[in-house]
């Protein structure tokens with residue numbers, strides 16, 4: 444991953460989240476407070492300010508991860524801003540202070556921020572949260588990278604399916620958990636936005 448691809452990844456995420464803003468709000472309205480799409484769109488929109496300066500050699504991947512995390516922390520309301528933001532800040536040291544990293548480092552970076560999301564959110568797979576997409580996706584990416592072929596278009600579809608699968612789960616973490624069994628039958632909004640992020644990983648890094 445190069446710094447340019449890093450920027451493209453977050454620009455892509457901003458674009459697809461904005462395109463799905465209403466849907467994300469609808470999903471959150473069903474089992475939460477209806478602001479997930481609005482919150483993420485605002486934070487990712489603010490991030491565009493970060494890209495205004497031309498990318499120069501001073502921009503390094505570690506620094507970018509930290510800056511993206513800080514921006515999400517300060518602009519996205521709700522749990523998702525804190526989860527994405529602090530995880531990206533904490534995972535930043537995994538990336539080199541350089542303009543590119545190899546595939547193993549990329550996977551380690553994603554794995555580190557997913558672990559941070561799990562720790563901070565005290566969530567694991569099956570709790571009907573973003574972890575239901577992020578954890579299996581990074582595990583799948585890690586395994587396929589070790590085999591020498593990260594088939595990102597396949598992962599993109601899997602991520603979408605894992606998000607869809609949260610419909611059948613009862614929420615055990617987050618606001619939706621207050622609904623108990625009534626949370627069953629709705630897709631978790633955080634899992635849906637996470638699947639959008641993996642679609643951008645495919646779009647930007649899959650070439």
Ligand SMILES: [Mg+2]
Pocket residue numbers: 471475476477478479521
């Ligand atoms: Mg919300």
